[in-house]
Amino acid sequence: NAGVTQTPKFQVLKTGQSMTLQCAQDMNHEYMSWYRQDPGMGLRLIHYSVGAGITDQGEVPNGYNVSRSTTEDFPLRLLSAAPSQTSVYFCASSYYRTGGGYGYTFGSGTRLTVV
Amino acid sequence: GDSVTQMEGPVTLSEEAFLTINCTYTATGYPSLFWYVQYPGEGLQLLLKATKADDKGSNKGFEATYRKETTSFHLEKGSVQVSDSAVYFCARVNTGNQFYFGTGTSLTVIP
Numbered sequence: 645n646a647g648v649t650q651t652p653k654f655q656v657l658k659t660g661q662s663m664t665l666q667c668a669q670d671m672n673h674e675y676m677s678w679y680r681q682d683p684g685m686g687l688r689l690i691h692y693s694v695g696a697g698i699t700d701q702g703e704v705p706n707g708y709n710v711s712r713s714t715t716e717d718f719p720l721r722l723l724s725a726a727p728s729q730t731s732v733y734f735c736a737s738s739y740y741r742t743g744g745g746y747g748y749t750f751g752s753g754t755r756l757t758v759v
Numbered sequence: 760g761d762s763v764t765q766m767e768g769p770v771t772l773s774e775e776a777f778l779t780i781n782c783t784y785t786a787t788g789y790p791s792l793f794w795y796v797q798y799p800g801e802g803l804q805l806l807l808k809a810t811k812a813d814d815k816g817s818n819k820g821f822e823a824t825y826r827k828e829t830t831s832f833h834l835e836k837g838s839v840q841v842s843d844s845a846v847y848f849c850a851r852v853n854t855g856n857q858f859y860f861g862t863g864t865s866l867t868v869i870p
Contacts, residue, residue, distance in 0.1 A: 677858070686848065686862035687803075716793070734802055736858070748793070748858065750802040 647671070650735050650751035657725040657758045665720040665754050667735030673747070675738040676718040677702070678710065679755075680731040687734065693718055725758045732756070762786075765861035771805070772868050780864045781836040782823075782849030790851040792816075792825055792832040797846045797863070806834075822862055825852045839868045 651666045657721060669676065677692040679702075689702030693712040706727060707720040718737075732755050737746040766781040784792065791810045795803040807816030809825040809832065816823050821836045832849060849861040 670803045679860075684862060687858075689857060689859075692857060735802075738858075748805060749850075750795075750804070759763040 648735055648737050648749050648751035650733075650754050652754060653752070654679065655754060655756050657722070659725060659727060659758060661725050662721070662723050665722075665733055665735075665756070667718045667720065667751060669715050669718075669737040669749070670716065670723065671737060671739075671747075671749065672715060673737035673739045673749075674715070677736045677738070678708070678718070678720045679734045679736065680704065680729075681734060682731050690720065690733075703713065722756075725756075727758045730756060730758045761848050763851050763859050763861040765847075767862070767864065768846075769865040769867060770785055772866070774841055774868055774870050776846045776868075778836040778839045778866070779786075780847055780849075780866070782832045782834065782861060784830050784832065784849075784851050786830075786851060786853070789827060790853060791825075792831070793850040793851060793852070793858075794821070794823055794834050795848040795860070797848065799845070803848060838845070839866070841868045841870055844868050 648669045656675040674695050678690040679687040681687050688704045691710040693699045694713050699710050732753050763784050793808045794806040796806045797803045806819040809816040812827040814825045823832050823834045839867050844867050845864045847867045848863045
């Protein structure tokens, strides 16, 4: 089925470890984003991309890197995990069409625990 | 700066009760506005949207009207069901296609 695929669904890391959260979409959307969801804080934008080769920082970018080498993929890298990065991470892809509004699709999330 | 503010939860209602979840926004211009729903253990799903003033978004019995006079986009449903139990997020999008979400309102509907 078309949509946004995130892997893994669950992950436990030790402090200082690195890992990459994968995100792929098959809808040919230009825009992709990463959010983290924490209790009482809603969703906060980490990084986003408006197209292949272009990325930018959101509200809470520290400790995370992204790249966008293809339209389909937008991996999120934790370089040195910290307990403060324990959260649920959502990837999203979206499009905008003049006169056609917005479309925005979320992945099912990755629950990350850093111990 | 631009933001979205929604009423804090949790909200607990009996089945068939009337639901209102308030949402207000601050933004330059007239952003598109959205309500997303997150069921337990799942990602966010678009519930409804409105792209200009006075538009009414509706889906699954939920409605929200874009009110530019009060900068609001309150979510309503006339008769909630147990299956509506979820977390609801109000959101707006800026011209750069970045979404900004409220903090979410948890709704529990009891039989």
